[in-house]
Amino acid sequence: MRILVLNPNTTPAITARLATVAMQAAAEGTVIATATAARGVPYIATRAEAQIGGAVALEMLADLHRDYDAAIIAAFGDPGLFGARELFDIPVVGMAEASMLTACMLGRRFVIVTFARALGPWYQECVDMHGLAGRCAGIRMLDGPFESVGDVQDEKEPLLADLAKQAALELEADAVILAGAPLAGLAARIKDRVPVPVVDQIAASVKQAEALVTLGVRKASAGTFRRPDAKATAGLPEALAARIERRDR
Numbered sequence: 001m002r003i004l005v006l007n008p009n010t011t012p013a014i015t016a017r018l019a020t021v022a023m024q025a026a027a028e029g030t031v032i033a034t035a036t037a038a039r040g041v042p043y044i045a046t047r048a049e050a051q052i053g054g055a056v057a058l059e060m061l062a063d064l065h066r067d068y069d070a071a072i073i074a075a076f077g078d079p080g081l082f083g084a085r086e087l088f089d090i091p092v093v094g095m096a097e098a099s100m101l102t103a104c105m106l107g108r109r110f111v112i113v114t115f116a117r118a119l120g121p122w123y124q125e126c127v128d129m130h131g132l133a134g135r136c137a138g139i140r141m142l143d144g145p146f147e148s149v150g151d152v153q154d155e156k157e158p159l160l161a162d163l164a165k166q167a168a169l170e171l172e173a174d175a176v177i178l179a180g181a182p183l184a185g186l187a188a189r190i191k192d193r194v195p196v197p198v199v200d201q202i203a204a205s206v207k208q209a210e211a212l213v214t215l216g217v218r219k220a221s222a223g224t225f226r227r228p229d230a231k232a233t234a235g236l237p238e239a240l241a242a243r244i245e246r247r248d249r
Helices: 012-025 047-067 081-087 095-104 119-129 149-170 186-193 201-215 238-244
Strands: 002-007 031-036 070-073 092-094 110-114 136-141 175-178 198-200
Touching (some): 002 201, 012 031, 031 047, 047 070, 047 119, 070 095, 070 201, 081 092, 092 201, 095 110, 095 198, 095 201, 110 119, 110 149, 119 136, 149 186, 175 186, 186 198, 198 201
Parallel strands (some): 002 031, 002 070, 110 175
16 A cells, blocks of 8 residues: 655655654555655645645645555645545545544544644634534644744644643543644654643544555545546646646546
């Protein structure tokens, strides 16, 4: 089984963290490969940046999808996820959706904890997009700057652990999700400091992707996620244009 972990931001250090955790989570025989966006922003934190990252994710999948059994869009707000499910035949997993669905299997309500206040509104809209507002007890964010997005989990680990504990207790949540690709792997380090299960977003995504491949799900030929009819394009990268125009059968 080959799974692509696709990072739609431009920070290789984040991709490296994602890869480490993904490989630790993967079952024997699962091969993890990664790709980092060649253009865009160092980390996605706003609606506009998510739109850019989603477009880049579709371009990357158009180039790479034929070599993999499943793909993970490894940004917590799931930029481009629904478009990817329309266009491509392989299962495409969103890191936010996978971690939230995993948290829902651990308890009634979950809380999302992240490292920057700017992420809050986008993450709330992502929760709503997936129809999980009734299961989300809240979103808690750190205030203040950080030195490097690639190392933010090391810099802010004590604060994030305290915030996760506080959020779980105050909001009576049954699970905590550490959200944002730069926090990949932190769950394992702080889980003993938090009184409820702590979900690692990329580990959950790998296990969900493996499950979908193992189940042998097929591409929809009806419904809202069937592949769209062919349409002319202008100015798009060749692989994505061919996919939209249905020249790549």
